[in-house]
Amino acid sequence: MSTISRRHLLATSSLALVASLAAPRIARAADAYKQPPLPFADTALAPTISAQTIQLHYGKHHASYYTALNRIVPNSAYAGMTLEQIVVKSAADGASGRAMFNQAGQAWNHDFYWQTLKPGGARQPSGKLAQAIDRDLGGFAKFKETFAARTTAIFGSGWGWLVEDNGKLAFEETSNADTPIARGKRVLATVDVWEHAYYVDYQNRRADHVKAVIDNLINWDFVRDRMA
């Protein structure tokens, strides 16, 4: 072999080595968990919820739970499960599942929250929902007042819920990432009272935010169709 061809061989080998180090050894798997698209424009809920709040809440807070899931689920005991299965199993796993539950619960709760909101959605319950609210919760006016009061009164970060449990409507409050679906309950509506949900628009006036969401944004047709 001539000196030139030997040099050429060394040079091309070095280049190949550098290229193999730079390239990922295994193609990165597609992220298993994908944040569902927002079902409306980020400006659509104003003035009750501003575009800035939506951009932060959906685009940063909610998105971060998906980023975390895609980091921690692969190679864990939860790999291959649906988001809802992870919520249920990590809740049942107690302390050892807590870190997973916090991310999965928040991902699921926000997925559901966005679905319940609709600008110009049904403003009044109808059909079996209206009947159940009359039967179980004292009529729509009383229902709204109680839902708002109980949700506003949650201490710290959490969620106010309307649930259907054994055929009856009820209110429930959860803290942090907790969710009634971890205990097998069917959820019909929710209001997020983490400060990131309202602080940009309402500062400390949580009660005003909760009342405005219940009065203006919850889509009561969606809530009715969630019933068993």
Ligand code: MN
């Ligand atoms: Mn939130």
